Amino acid sequence: MTRYLLRCFVIAYVLALILGPLYMVFSQALDQGTDQLWTAITTDAALHALKLTILATVIATVVNTIFGIACALMLVRRRPRGSALINAIIDLPFAVSPIVVGLALLLTFGIHGWFGEFLTGAGLEVIYAVPGIVIATVFVTLPFVVREVVPVLEELGDEQEQAASTLGASSWRTFWSITLPSIRWGVAYGVVLTVARALGEYGAVAVVSGKIAGRTETMTTHIEERYQGFDTVSVYGSALVLASLAILVLGAMMVLSRSAHSHHDTTENR
Amino acid sequence: MRPRRRTTSGDALSTGIITAILGCVVLLPLSAVVWSATKDGTDSFTRALSNPQAIDALKFTLGAAAIVALVSAVTGTAVAWVLVRDRFRGRALLDAVIDIPFALPTIVAGLTLLALYGPKSPVGINIAFTQASVVAALLFVTFPFVVRAVQPVLIELDREMEEAASSLGASPSTILRRIILPNLLPAILTGTGLAFAKAIGEFGSVVLISGNVPFDTEVASVYIFGLIESDDASGAAAVSTVLLAISVVVLAGIDVLRRRSTR
Amino acid sequence: MTIEIQRVTRSFGGHVAVNDVSLTIGDGSLTALLGPSGSGKSTLLRIVAGLEVPDGGTVVIGGREVTRLKPQDRGIGFVFQHYAAFKHMTVYENIAFGMKIRRRPKKEVRDRVNELLKLVQLEGFAERYPSQLSGGQRQRMALARSLAIEPEVLLLDEPFGALDAKVRRELRTWLRHLHDDMHVTTVIVTHDQEEAMDIADEVVIMDHGVVQQVGQPRDVYEHPANEFVMGFLGPVNEVDGGLVRPHDLEISESPLDGAAEAHVERIVHLGFEVRVEIVRADGWKLWAQLTRDEVETLGLQPGQLVWVRSRRARTFEDDPRADPVPTQA
Numbered sequence: 009m010t011r012y013l014l015r016c017f018v019i020a021y022v023l024a025l026i027l028g029p030l031y032m033v034f035s036q037a038l039d040q041g042t043d044q045l046w047t048a049i050t051t052d053a054a055l056h057a058l059k060l061t062i063l064a065t066v067i068a069t070v071v072n073t074i075f076g077i078a079c080a081l082m083l084v085r086r087r088p089r090g091s092a093l094i095n096a097i098i099d100l101p102f103a104v105s106p107i108v109v110g111l112a113l114l115l116t117f118g119i120h121g122w123f124g125e126f127l128t129g130a131g132l133e134v135i136y137a138v139p140g141i142v143i144a145t146v147f148v149t150l151p152f153v154v155r156e157v158v159p160v161l162e163e164l165g166d167e168q169e170q171a172a173s174t175l176g177a178s179s180w181r182t183f184w185s186i187t188l189p190s191i192r193w194g195v196a197y198g199v200v201l202t203v204a205r206a207l208g209e210y211g212a213v214a215v216v217s218g219k220i221a222g223r224t225e226t227m228t229t230h231i232e233e234r235y236q237g238f239d240t241v242s243v244y245g246s247a248l249v250l251a252s253l254a255i256l257v258l259g260a261m262m263v264l265s266r267s268a269h270s271h272h273d274t275t276e277n278r
Numbered sequence: 279m280r281p282r283r284r285t286t287s288g289d290a291l292s293t294g295i296i297t298a299i300l301g302c303v304v305l306l307p308l309s310a311v312v313w314s315a316t317k318d319g320t321d322s323f324t325r326a327l328s329n330p331q332a333i334d335a336l337k338f339t340l341g342a343a344a345i346v347a348l349v350s351a352v353t354g355t356a357v358a359w360v361l362v363r364d365r366f367r368g369r370a371l372l373d374a375v376i377d378i379p380f381a382l383p384t385i386v387a388g389l390t391l392l393a394l395y396g397p398k399s400p401v402g403i404n405i406a407f408t409q410a411s412v413v414a415a416l417l418f419v420t421f422p423f424v425v426r427a428v429q430p431v432l433i434e435l436d437r438e439m440e441e442a443a444s445s446l447g448a449s450p451s452t453i454l455r456r457i458i459l460p461n462l463l464p465a466i467l468t469g470t471g472l473a474f475a476k477a478i479g480e481f482g483s484v485v486l487i488s489g490n491v492p493f494d495t496e497v498a499s500v501y502i503f504g505l506i507e508s509d510d511a512s513g514a515a516a517v518s519t520v521l522l523a524i525s526v527v528v529l530a531g532i533d534v535l536r537r538r539s540t541r
Numbered sequence: 542m543t544i545e546i547q548r549v550t551r552s553f554g555g556h557v558a559v560n561d562v563s564l565t566i567g568d569g570s571l572t573a574l575l576g577p578s579g580s581g582k583s584t585l586l587r588i589v590a591g592l593e594v595p596d597g598g599t600v601v602i603g604g605r606e607v608t609r610l611k612p613q614d615r616g617i618g619f620v621f622q623h624y625a626a627f628k629h630m631t632v633y634e635n636i637a638f639g640m641k642i643r644r645r646p647k648k649e650v651r652d653r654v655n656e657l658l659k660l661v662q663l664e665g666f667a668e669r670y671p672s673q674l675s676g677g678q679r680q681r682m683a684l685a686r687s688l689a690i691e692p693e694v695l696l697l698d699e700p701f702g703a704l705d706a707k708v709r710r711e712l713r714t715w716l717r718h719l720h721d722d723m724h725v726t727t728v729i730v731t732h733d734q735e736e737a738m739d740i741a742d743e744v745v746i747m748d749h750g751v752v753q754q755v756g757q758p759r760d761v762y763e764h765p766a767n768e769f770v771m772g773f774l775g776p777v778n779e780v781d782g783g784l785v786r787p788h789d790l791e792i793s794e795s796p797l798d799g800a801a802e803a804h805v806e807r808i809v810h811l812g813f814e815v816r817v818e819i820v821r822a823d824g825w826k827l828w829a830q831l832t833r834d835e836v837e838t839l840g841l842q843p844g845q846l847v848w849v850r851s852r853r854a855r856t857f858e859d860d861p862r863a864d865p866v867p868t869q870a
Contacts, residue, residue, distance in 0.1 A: 015366060018353075018357050021357070022372060025418055026375055029391050029393070029418070033393070075296075078296055082296050100304055103526075104308070105479025106482070107503050108311060108502070111311055111506060112310055113307050115310040115515065116307040122306075143303075147303060170619075171619065174687070176613045176639050185638075186627060201380070204380060210385045210482035228385045228386075247389050250383050254381040261377060
């Protein structure tokens with residue numbers, strides 16, 4: 009009886025809090041009629057925003073994947089002095105408000121920021137330009153790959169790598185043929201989380217982008233700008249695009265965590 | 279204990295590079311915030327923080343985050359329990375749905391909550407522009423933290439412990455209180471801490487549904503955003519520094535917990 | 542290839558794992574590094590392999606100084622206790638790995654792998670993944686993998702430690718035959734004295750990072766250099782300031798020269814072997830190892846009065862660990 013009540017409560021809670029709202033995006037967007045919807049999401053501003061979002065996502069994902077793997081290898085395999093501090097720094101972007109991130113970049117790279125004069129002198133625009141959006145996205149997605157890869161590396165141990173080296177493999181070769189294939193699910197999961205967060209980043213980007221339509225608007229800031237303009241069709245159209253991407257990401261997460269687990273199972277029955 | 283591997287100069291170099299990147303990307307910008315908040319002395323810092331609107335926004339944010347963290351702790355544990363220990367059709371779907379708030383952009387989350395629980399609510403609940411709407415938005419975005427922290431621990435939890443307790447005459451409720459909850463506690467606290475940290479900084483999901491009414495529904499991040507828009511960078515930095523400090527304390531607390539539970 | 546280890550030292554933090562060890566391992570021999578856990582035997586083996594770098598001293602393999610060489614440049618084969626199987630590769634790919642690194646022609650790789658699969662009795666398992674093999678099969682695969690590159694030296698770190706007793710004995714005999722066929726210089730680390738005595742031409746006994754004794758299995762058993770070696774190689778009784786093996790205790794129903802009066806406390810039948818626990822008149826407790834027939838002939842019963850003396854007690858004067866014997870193998 010208790011079990012049944014608990015189950016019902018949990019399902020009801022998830023329906024009201026999560027599935028209900030998700031359903032609303034789709035129903036609201038499709039209510040507008042597909043023609044109008046298509047027009048709204050293919051305006052120049054919307055397409056430009058989509059392109060910019062994808063650009064920032066791709067760069068952030070590539071940068072953080074390479075950095076994340078290198079960083080995880082360093083933390084697990086070399087255990088440098090001060091790794092507790094390094095760990096804490098890596099976690100910071102999880103805990104810091106996106107608005108604070110945006111402000112931080114503004115105060116570092118903005119005209120009145122630490123490097124403002126230098127950047128202006130060099131003719132480089134960061135804030136209210138694409139580089140600022142990319143840096144903000146890199147910042148907020150920095151921890152994901154590291155955090156997914158570290159436990160996998162720890163569980164893997166370094167015996168296989170040592171075996172490869174006794175068989176004549178250089179450290180570079182060992183990385184490509186032993187380490188990377190062994191951590192691939194962890195990396196993939198981290199990448200998916202990075203993509204999800206990068207696609208949806210709003211606060212930090214809102215601060216540093218200046219939200220100039222057709223120039224520095226990303227999908228999320230485009231939605232907000234259209235919302236202020238009472239353009240419901242565009243709002244829900246763009247929201248639909250982002251939500252669909254989110255669901256794709258979610259599907260990828262499910263598939264990956266299943267693969268990672270089945271891989272895990274086979275490693276366990278030694 | 280495995281011994282630390284000997285470091286060669288190549289190791290030291292790459293370690294140095296990685297640490298330097300981390301410092302440049304994460305620490306440098308954040309220290310610019312603290313620097314900007316304190317560069318004109320403590321007076322301007324305290325002035326920025328003694329603004330009644332700032333105090334109210336901070337108080338409301340902390341209060342709402344605390345409520346949300348507590349509710350999340352209870353519901354998250356319940357959801358994790360149902361996912362691990364209950365068997366019914368659709369459980370896999372439920373498991374997949376948990377991560378939606380992680381995957382869905384926060385601005386879209388806010389929009390959808392507004393559509394469902396706003397003025398045009400199809401279910402007749404309108405909480406838009408109230409403090410309750412902020413709590414609802416924060417509950418949504420922080421929902422996965424406790425579930426995903428507790429779930430793996432619950433899966434690994436040794437069933438023999440419970441069987442041993444019941445063989446010793448413990449009732450189900452005693453087993454829950456004395457055996458299960460103490461073992462889950464570090465994970466629950468970790469998840470709750472993460473949810474709290476997320477909640478105090480949340481912006482995207484709150485900004486549309488809350489209406490941002492000063493002294494009522496305005497949260498700290500929205501207040502900071504307003505200051506940035508009106509070019510009060512040092513004021514924004516002062517309030518940001520408070521948020522940063524809370525984040526750091528929460529992270530440190532979680533780290534202590536993590537170490538204690540792995541010991 | 543001869544392995545010469547000269548004055549090698551390695552410490553971890555404040556703990557000295559290998560303390561100024563010098564040792565020569567003869568070409569084509571099968572040598573066991575034997576000792577309790579923490580004795581430094583694995584660290585010494587890993588230094589020979591290049592998986593650890595010594596703080597001081599040199600390692601010479603076949604006349605070539607390799608102390609600072611990386612493992613991949615030493616021409617060694619290494620077998621790990623937990624197999625270190627490449628889990629994402631098939632058995633075939635695992636064994637072929639070293640040859641692929643060396644860019645050997647495809648046909649040569651295929652022929653050699655098939656030959657090795659036969660040698661380690663894994664024909665028909667080529668396309669399986671390590672997770673589909675038993676522990677013993679995985680270790681045979683790992684052995685084939687290390688042999689594929691025709692190493693000059695084969696190093697095995699507790700290779701059978703993770704296997705159950707029966708498989709362990711089978712693989713041990715099999716490895717000995719393999720060595721007799723191939724004559725590659727082989728060093729095996731083990732904490733199991735029976736395994737070392739069974740398999741090795743030469744046994745190197747280590748404790749506290751120091752070599753305690755080197756010799757042929759029978760020699761070290763018969764003439765242990767110190768108390769530690771004697772105690773580690775088999776059970777002992779402490780008696781009158783010396784050590785005696787339980788099978789060197791003589792029990793008689795009637796008084797003997799130099800025998801002490803005692804009574805039988807408990808008789809434990811372990812099949813062929815019988816443990817007789819006795820208490821001397823002065824209260825000192827001992828146990829003797831007798832055969833079933835001996836016990837029957839004597840007609841021993843619990844509580845019975847007997848006389849006991851030792852045939853071959855050993856006394857060790859100095860603290861042996863402070864001053865290890867010079868080593869030459």
